Amino acid sequence: xxxxxxxxxxxxxxEVSRLDELIKERIRLPKGTALFHLGDKxxxxxxxxxxxxxxxxxxxxxxxxxxxxxxxxxxxxMDGLLNNEHVSHAIALEDSEVCVIRLDEMDHLSLQMPALQxxxxxxxxxxxxxxxxxxxxxxxxxxxxxxxxxxxxxxxxLAALGYSPYEFVLRMSREEIGNYLGLTLETVxxxxxxxxxxxxxxxxxREVKILDMPALRALSGSDCG
Amino acid sequence: xxxxxxxxxxxxxxEVSRLDELIKERIRLPKGTALFHLGDKxxxxxxxxxxxxxxxxxxxxxxxxxxxxxxxxxxxxMDGLLNNEHVSHAIALEDSEVCVIRLDEMDHLSLQMPALQxxxxxxxxxxxxxxxxxxxxxxxxxxxxxxxxxxxxxxxxLAALGYSPYEFVLRMSREEIGNYLGLTLETVxxxxxxxxxxxxxxxxxREVKILDMPALRALSGSDCG
DNA sequence: CGATCAATTGAGCCGTCTCAATTTGGGTGG
DNA sequence: CCACCCAAATTGAGACGGCTCAATTGATCG
Numbered sequence: 001x002x003x004x005x006x007x008x009x010x011x012x013x014x015e016v017s018r019l020d021e022l023i024k025e026r027i028r029l030p031k032g033t034a035l036f037h038l039g040d041k042x043x044x045x046x047x048x049x050x051x052x053x054x055x056x057x058x059x060x061x062x063x064x065x066x067x068x069x070x071x072x073x074x075x076x077x078m079d080g081l082l083n084n085e086h087v088s089h090a091i092a093l094e095d096s097e098v099c100v101i102r103l104d105e106m107d108h109l110s111l112q113m114p115a116l117q118x119x120x121x122x123x124x125x126x127x128x129x130x131x132x133x134x135x136x137x138x139x140x141x142x143x144x145x146x147x148x149x150x151x152x153x154x155x156x157x158l159a160a161l162g163y164s165p166y167e168f169v170l171r172m173s174r175e176e177i178g179n180y181l182g183l184t185l186e187t188v189x190x191x192x193x194x195x196x197x198x199x200x201x202x203x204x205x206r207e208v209k210i211l212d213m214p215a216l217r218a219l220s221g222s223d224c225g
Numbered sequence: 226x227x228x229x230x231x232x233x234x235x236x237x238x239x240e241v242s243r244l245d246e247l248i249k250e251r252i253r254l255p256k257g258t259a260l261f262h263l264g265d266k267x268x269x270x271x272x273x274x275x276x277x278x279x280x281x282x283x284x285x286x287x288x289x290x291x292x293x294x295x296x297x298x299x300x301x302x303m304d305g306l307l308n309n310e311h312v313s314h315a316i317a318l319e320d321s322e323v324c325v326i327r328l329d330e331m332d333h334l335s336l337q338m339p340a341l342q343x344x345x346x347x348x349x350x351x352x353x354x355x356x357x358x359x360x361x362x363x364x365x366x367x368x369x370x371x372x373x374x375x376x377x378x379x380x381x382x383l384a385a386l387g388y389s390p391y392e393f394v395l396r397m398s399r400e401e402i403g404n405y406l407g408l409t410l411e412t413v414x415x416x417x418x419x420x421x422x423x424x425x426x427x428x429x430x431r432e433v434k435i436l437d438m439p440a441l442r443a444l445s446g447s448d449c450g
Numbered sequence: 451c452g453a454t455c456a457a458t459t460g461a462g463c464c465g466t467c468t469c470a471a472t473t474t475g476g477g478t479g480g
Numbered sequence: 481c482c483a484c485c486c487a488a489a490t491t492g493a494g495a496c497g498g499c500t501c502a503a504t505t506g507a508t509c510g
Contacts, residue, residue: 057361061446065361079357081350088357107339114332117342124349125306131356132304132313136282136290138363139407143498174457182364187498189458205457205507221286368466399489409467414490430475430489 022109025100029053029092035076037089042080044102048072051096052171055079055088056179066180067131069093069172071157075101078127093171138182141221146181147191148220151201155210166213170206247334250325254278254317260301262314267305269327273297276321277396280304280313281404291405293355294318294397296382300326303352318396363407366446371406372416373445376426380435391438395431 026049029035035046038058048070055076056066067088070076080086081103110116137146159165170177174192175185192203200216202209210216251274254260260271263283273295280301281291292313295301305311306328335341362371384390395402399417400410417428425441427434435441 057357059361059446063361063365063446065357065365067357067360078350079353081346082354083347087354107342110342111336111339114336117332117335121306121345121349122308124346124353125303127353128304128349128356129307129312131353131360132282132290132292134360135292135356135363136284136288138360139404140288140290179364184499185457186459186500189456190498193458221284221288398487410489411468411491412466414488415466418490 022101022105023047023099025102027098027100029096029098031092031094031096033092035090035092035098036080036086038086040080040086042077042084042086042103044100045075045077045081046090046098046100047075049097049099052093053090053096053098054093054172054176055090057088064179066176067134069154069176069180072161075123075127078124081124093176134180143181143183143187144191144194145220146183147177147188147195148216150177150181151208151210152213152216152220155213166210168208170208247326247330248272248324250327252323252325254321254323256317256319256321258317260315260317260323261305261311263311265305265311267302267309267311267328269325270300270302270306271315271323271325272300274322274324277318278315278321278323279318279397279401280315282313289404291401292359294379294401294405297386300348300352303349306349318401359405368406368408368412369416369419370445371408372402372413372420373425373441375402375406376433376435377438377441377445380438391435393433395433 027035027046029051035053036042050072052072053070053076054066055068055070056064058064068076076090076098077086079088084103106116106120110120137149141149154168154170155165158168172180173185174188177183178185178188181188192201195201195216196203198215200210200212200219202211252260252271254276260278261267275297277297278295278301279291280293280295281289283289293301301315301323302311304313309328331341331345335345362374366374379393379395380390383393397405398410399413402408403410403413406413417426420426420441421428423440425435425437425444427436
């Protein structure tokens with residue numbers, strides 16, 4: 001079982017097997033469907049087993065802001081732990097599968113396994129850092145740097161999953177990328193065209209081939225947040 | 226003792242008194258000094274007792290992004306829990322005092338007090354939400370909306386501490402506000418002048434008097450993130 | 451094979467930045 | 481206590497990046 005995927009990192013083998021107790025349930029999410037909506041009660045967090053999921057805030061006026069594109073092995077739902085009510089939407093970008101980590105079960109299990117607490121704390125800290133990196137991108141980078149950093153970040157995470165860092169398929173639209181990066185879809189499209197013209201990458205709709213990784217890194221400010 | 230300030234929220238009285246065990250140490254921070262720097266080992270998180278503290282990221286090229294202005298009762302240092310190494314700087318905006326919440330002691334104590342775990346989880350979730358709100362502001366709002374939202378947020382938090390929501394002193398410079406909001410200091414200054422000209426507020430250097438809260442709220446998009 | 455949605459590309463405008471000059475306020479030492 | 485100095489804030493003029501609006505092309509899916 002892939003519980004290492006769902007709650008990864010350094011635990012001894014026996015502990016990992018205990019963890020399987022946590023993950024009894026799976027949920028299949030067809031493309032476009034929601035794992036949870038704003039306002040839903042938070043009774044679990046979720047680890048992505050396959051596919052990809054976007055999370056987005058929505059304010060009272062209906063304005064939307066995408067806060068993340070999550071890949072297999074990553075956790076979502078931790079923003080709902082403040083009042084046990086989700087404050088965001090989680091929507092599958094493609095057919096996906098998640099495993100359910102129920103909070104009550106985790107609390108129960110963590111009494112016997114203190115490492116689980118610390119592990120979960122690390123995961124929440126990681127989410128804080130992820131969000132801070134996005135703040136940095138939105139606050140300090142110009143449009144071309146944002147898109148370059150976005151591509152590098154995706155590339156890096158896909159490589160960690162065993163995929164090629166050079167060729168991959170974007171699972172989100174130009175509009176979603178733009179929303180995430182604080183740009184319009186037109187600006188994103190223009191930047192892709194420009195990057196291709198300058199020989200940094202090849203792009204055919206949503207298929208990306210990175211041709212000059214070092215140049216892309218230089219452009220982004222050598223940071224892949 | 227003000228441990229409620231340091232780890233606030235719903236615990237029974239006896240638990241609160243147990244919490245005092247956690248908070249043995251205090252640190253005084255003169256204005257301008259750092260509580261921790263990027264790269265420092267994370268052995269504790271900190272609750273602000275008095276004063277105010279900014280947290281800022283710094284990338285490899287020295288580019289800085291302020292991610293928060295923290296007030297009494299708020300917690301900082303949780304971004305360092307991923308690898309037990311701080312990834313940000315925390316610098317006092319004025320003479321401040323924090324209490325130290327050592328992680329090893331918290332882990333020890335939480336074995337006897339499961340509510341502590343959940344409380345801490347809530348605090349980390351709150352930090353995630355805070356950061357997401359900032360992402361929303363940077364990604365979706367225009368400059369005037371960002372500054373209005375910033376002022377409303379400050380006002381709201383100061384009110385929660387028992388201060389007037391209408392009159393307060395900014396503890397940070399125009400440059401720091403601009404950095405936080407993804408704007409230049411000149412833009413921030415111009416916006417303050419404009420808000421004053423339009424009768425929304427009165428501003429004298431760093432002293433703010435909000436004159437028309439509803440208008441400010443309307444401007445911000447009625448969200449105070 | 452047509453209908454529909456996503457993506458590209460262009461033209462012009464607006465908001466924010468940059469650069470620069472002043473003004474204001476606070477702190478220090480004579 | 482006043483004069484000076486330096487940092488912070490204000491204000492203006494002009495440039496530029498990214499947005500808006502609009503037209504066109506290219507995919508995808510009944």
